[in-house]
Amino acid sequence: MTENSEKILVRYFSNILDEIVVETLWTNIIDKSKGLYEIDNIPFYGPEFSCGDIVFAEYDKAEERITFREVVKSSGNSTVQVIILDENINVENLRNEFNALGCESEGTGNNYFVMEVLYNQNYSQIFNKLTELENTDKISFAEPNISQKHLDEK
Structure with missing residues (x-):
């Protein structure tokens, strides 16, 4: 990816797999200081957001990486x-x-x-x-x- 890209971790329950899933997704950095990222690939197993959505993510000590917290703005995709x-x-x-x-x-x-x-x-x-x-x-x-x-x- 580019220097304006960042992988974030997403942990969620997948109805497809019927279990908790950990997935890393590429994002475009919107504003790193505010924790804003745009999802840049299609999530595999069913979190409640899509490619193009703007999300808030922050560093999580337990996960040891930047981790998804919430959708800030839906793309409509x-x-x-x-x-x-x-x-x-x-x-x-x-x-x-x-x-x-x-x-x-x-x-x-x-x-x-x-x-x-x-x-x-x-x-x-x-x-x-x-x-x-x-x-x-x-x-x-x-x-x-x-x-x-x-x-x-x-």
């Missing part, structure tokens, strides 16, 4: 988690399909990825595709952080 249930589906091909709809994604393994839905994107086509795949038992998906704008577009 949403995060969607996708688990592939059908072993005949290629994860990269599916990620490319959603990329064509404007969703960047990050994956781990052969059956799980997270997508970012930008605020200015219309969610209805993306949601319809997700729902179609879920209704045919090809995937399961969750919306750990969905903006009100995207909820209204379903």
